[in-house]
Amino acid sequence: xxxxxxxxxxxxxxxxxxxxxxxxxxxxxxxxxxxxxxxxxxxxxxxxxxxxxxxxxxxxxxxxxxxxxxxxxxxxxxxxxxxxxxxxxxxxxxxxxxxxxxxxxxxxxxxxxxxxxxxxxxxxxxxxxxxxxxxxxxxxxxxxxxxxxxxxxxxxxxxxxxxxxxxxxxxxxxxxxxxxxxxxxxxxxxxxxxxxxxxxxxxxxxxxxxxxxxxxxxxxxxxxxxxxxxxxxxxxxxxxxxxxxxxxxxxxxxxxxxxxxxxxxxxxxxxxxxxxxxxxxxxxxxxxxxxxxxxxxxxxxxxxxxxxxxxxxxxxxxxxxxxxxxxxxxxxxxxxxxxxxx
Amino acid sequence: xxxxxxxxxxxxxxxxxxxxxxxxxxxxxxxxxxxxxxxxxxxxxxxxxxxxxxxxxxxxxxxxxxxxxxxxxxxxxxxxxxxxxxxxxxxxxxxxxxxxxxxxxxxxxxxxxxxxxxxxxxxxxxxxxxxxxxxxxxxxxxxxxxxxxxxxxxxxxxxxxxxxxxxxxxxxxxxxxxxxxxxxxxxxxxxxxxxxxxxxxxxxxxxxxxxxxxxxxxxxxxxxxxxxxxxxxxxxxxxxxxxxxxxxxxxxxxxxxxxxxxxxxxxxxxxxxxxxxxxxxxxxxxxxxxxxxxxxxxxxxxxxxxxxxxxxxxxxxxxxxxxxxxxxxxxxxxxxxxxxxxxxxxxxxxxxxxxxxxxxxxxxxxxxxxxxxxxxxxxxxxxxxxxxxxxxxxxxxxxxx
Numbered sequence: 001x002x003x004x005x006x007x008x009x010x011x012x013x014x015x016x017x018x019x020x021x022x023x024x025x026x027x028x029x030x031x032x033x034x035x036x037x038x039x040x041x042x043x044x045x046x047x048x049x050x051x052x053x054x055x056x057x058x059x060x061x062x063x064x065x066x067x068x069x070x071x072x073x074x075x076x077x078x079x080x081x082x083x084x085x086x087x088x089x090x091x092x093x094x095x096x097x098x099x100x101x102x103x104x105x106x107x108x109x110x111x112x113x114x115x116x117x118x119x120x121x122x123x124x125x126x127x128x129x130x131x132x133x134x135x136x137x138x139x140x141x142x143x144x145x146x147x148x149x150x151x152x153x154x155x156x157x158x159x160x161x162x163x164x165x166x167x168x169x170x171x172x173x174x175x176x177x178x179x180x181x182x183x184x185x186x187x188x189x190x191x192x193x194x195x196x197x198x199x200x201x202x203x204x205x206x207x208x209x210x211x212x213x214x215x216x217x218x219x220x221x222x223x224x225x226x227x228x229x230x231x232x233x234x235x236x237x238x239x240x241x242x243x244x245x246x247x248x249x250x251x252x253x254x255x256x257x258x259x260x261x262x263x264x265x266x267x268x269x270x271x272x273x274x275x276x277x278x279x280x281x282x283x284x285x286x287x288x289x290x291x292x293x294x295x296x297x298x299x300x301x302x303x304x305x306x307x308x309x310x311x312x313x314x315x316x317x318x319x320x321x322x323x324x325x326x327x328x329x330x331x332x333x334x335x336x337x338x339x340x341x342x
Numbered sequence: 343x344x345x346x347x348x349x350x351x352x353x354x355x356x357x358x359x360x361x362x363x364x365x366x367x368x369x370x371x372x373x374x375x376x377x378x379x380x381x382x383x384x385x386x387x388x389x390x391x392x393x394x395x396x397x398x399x400x401x402x403x404x405x406x407x408x409x410x411x412x413x414x415x416x417x418x419x420x421x422x423x424x425x426x427x428x429x430x431x432x433x434x435x436x437x438x439x440x441x442x443x444x445x446x447x448x449x450x451x452x453x454x455x456x457x458x459x460x461x462x463x464x465x466x467x468x469x470x471x472x473x474x475x476x477x478x479x480x481x482x483x484x485x486x487x488x489x490x491x492x493x494x495x496x497x498x499x500x501x502x503x504x505x506x507x508x509x510x511x512x513x514x515x516x517x518x519x520x521x522x523x524x525x526x527x528x529x530x531x532x533x534x535x536x537x538x539x540x541x542x543x544x545x546x547x548x549x550x551x552x553x554x555x556x557x558x559x560x561x562x563x564x565x566x567x568x569x570x571x572x573x574x575x576x577x578x579x580x581x582x583x584x585x586x587x588x589x590x591x592x593x594x595x596x597x598x599x600x601x602x603x604x605x606x607x608x609x610x611x612x613x614x615x616x617x618x619x620x621x622x623x624x625x626x627x628x629x630x631x632x633x634x635x636x637x638x639x640x641x642x643x644x645x646x647x648x649x650x651x652x653x654x655x656x657x658x659x660x661x662x663x664x665x666x667x668x669x670x671x672x673x674x675x676x677x678x679x680x681x682x683x684x685x686x687x688x689x690x691x692x693x694x695x696x697x698x699x700x701x702x703x704x705x706x707x708x709x710x711x712x713x714x715x716x717x718x719x720x721x722x723x724x725x726x727x728x729x730x731x732x733x734x735x736x737x738x739x740x741x742x743x
Contacts, residue, residue: 010502011463012506017510019513019523025517026518030519
């Protein structure tokens, strides 16, 4: 087979018809479309040209006299600061913290530095600093809320109360109302470790915050009596011990089957019943972290009545337990006057 | 950035009307019909442009109507091609498989295809379509012979060609709107793509699209188009026959055709009369219903006979198990399926658009233009699977100028 028969010249197809067309051969609509297409190209060329010229000019100025560029952008001095926050910090605090130089312009401000200054305060969880030209600095803050206090001694000064947030951050709070901070219980049983200018986070504060938050919501009378929350046994047996004005040691456990709400309900019931019967005097300790329907409690005096019999309702002295301790039996829900689920 | 959405215009410049559909092609795969435009055709005789200015005006009006209804501008056009000027022939070639182990290679396939397409065309004519029939390897059908083992590979092409001038006229009508023609598709192939299912094509079917000026047909067998053709007779000739036979104006004859025309004789009573207008006003006349049916049915039968004759031995009822599918505006004539069945000796039916086609586009007159989009979508999918060359937004911008 010859080469020419294997590679014959291809036949002409309709695709060989040139599709170029002059505007003269176009209809009015075709010409309009043509004009629009040409306009698109011209517009594109102009935009690209303008952009290129602008870049050329900027580069030229930058190479010859860079101060002209910075001067153009930094001409107007800062006039005001706008603060947006979800907490209690005010504009005065922001001004004190930022310590801006007088007559500084927006472009002179180092935003990263300002951000660092704001974040140095433990109360600030996140901060965004933005320039709004020509003369406004916008500071947006997200603050931590305190759930407890802790006493700390910094240097040679006398111990002072610091705030503890849910995430365990320890910081000296600013702008909080005194009644609010004075109502917060103290954290005990933890060792504060220095970390940079502040302290390392306290482990277990999330659970403490859950407990205190639940108490504050569901049993506010009880919450008001809470004075000290101890985390001494948190790492050992996952318990939180609260000292209240009524009971010396209330032990709460981190049990999946017994959430804090039920533990608080049990405590409330036990305190109510103890007050009502007053069989043995005030309670010394309540351990809500163990037991099923029976809660170990301790009294200042033995858990038996004067005539040597067991208390009338639910309070059963344990034969093997030391003197002053008892098991407090919780009633079934159907018999509970409050119908609470213990 | 490469544009992911393209607006394709499917344009059919017919003898009686110009139809335009706009399809939104997304990612080269999904097609939504978003615009439609129609206009009465002018300057087109039997599918060929006779008056460039009149044909351009009508086509551009339809294009503008479609663009307005879609709210977009067409990027490119798939143009239907019909007319008595189109002809076709079959040419085949065979090569001996070159590998020592007789395994068919891509080079063998390429060689046999080039040889089968290499027949010279008469002067001034150019190819519109090369339609390949299934390959044969040692005499047996082999839809994809690559890596099969055999000694002799055969390929055959049905080549559709037409005069350069008439094809260029159609393209220039579209270019006058400043839109590029991306595909030129035979009307019959477009209708076939729309109406004949893959099973029909495999079993063998004949699709006949009867327009106003031409009748296009395509014969499918073994899953591919075997033969196409155009008969320069259509529904307009029925109107013309009635006009001459009953001495009516074209408009009156068209009205009678639409109201009383039939493809088969159904009226037994030769004395039954029908009124031209039915309003008994001056000029209203009576005509024999049987006479009207005789005129229209005779022409329809003639059209089918001509198609059958053109198909010649390529058509046989035994190899056309899926029967005849009729479409086009004239296919709405009552009894036309019955007439086709009698002439071709196989079952015949009116083509039905697939379920996804909107109600207003289900008319048989839209099957070609719908098929253009369908055909375009499949050709796009094939193109997308091939390696890309640098099509960019810049080339798209300049392509419209």
